[in-house]
Amino acid sequence: MKSKTPERKKRKRLGRGPGSGTGKTSGKGHKGQKARSGGGTRPGFEGGQNPIYRRLPKRGFNNAYFTVKYQILNLSDLEKLETSEVTPESLKKDGVLSRNLPFKVLGTGEIKRALKIKAHKVSQSAKAKIEKAGGSIEILKVS
Numbered sequence: 833m834k835s836k837t838p839e840r841k842k843r844k845r846l847g848r849g850p851g852s853g854t855g856k857t858s859g860k861g862h863k864g865q866k867a868r869s870g871g872g873t874r875p876g877f878e879g880g881q882n883p884i885y886r887r888l889p890k891r892g893f894n895n896a897y898f899t900v901k902y903q904i905l906n907l908s909d910l911e912k913l914e915t916s917e918v919t920p921e922s923l924k925k926d927g928v929l930s931r932n933l934p935f936k937v938l939g940t941g942e943i944k945r946a947l948k949i950k951a952h953k954v955s956q957s958a959k960a961k962i963e964k965a966g967g968s969i970e971i972l973k974v975s
Contacts, residue, residue, distance in 0.1 A: 900974055903933045907958055908941025910949070918949045920972070934974045943967070 846858035860867040876883050905928065915922055923929040937949060939957030946966035952974050954962075962969055 902936040905935050906938050906940040907943045911943050
């Protein structure tokens with residue numbers, strides 16, 4: 833038996849006269865903060881009561897200044913390259929790396945040819961796949 837409701841529900845058309853059911857005030861009631869353009873409160877607002885994110889203490893220590901962000905590069909990305917030697921400079925030149933950040937090679941995908949890779953970090957699965965294909969890895973120092 834076929835469903836009586838359409839596959840895609842039509843959007844509610846607001847402010848199209850009294851016969852539509854959502855004319856005049858467009859389902860927003862009469863005046864007030866929520867009826868205004870851009871009206872309403874921000875997420876977490878509790879009506880002037882001190883919100884929970886201010887009532888609860890902060891926990892732990894976040895040493896964000898010294899964290900190192902890495903760009904991710906999968907083996908499937910390296911397989912697409914035509915060079916046999918992979919360095920940060922060659923990747924930047926080929927447009928694979930966009931920002932001037934250290935990069936880490938992850939083991940997603942397969943690699944079928946021997947590559948000489950110079951990377952800042954390599955996952956264990958990527959290392960195993962690269963060495964199995966006859967390639968070599970050199971770990972660069974993060975500056």
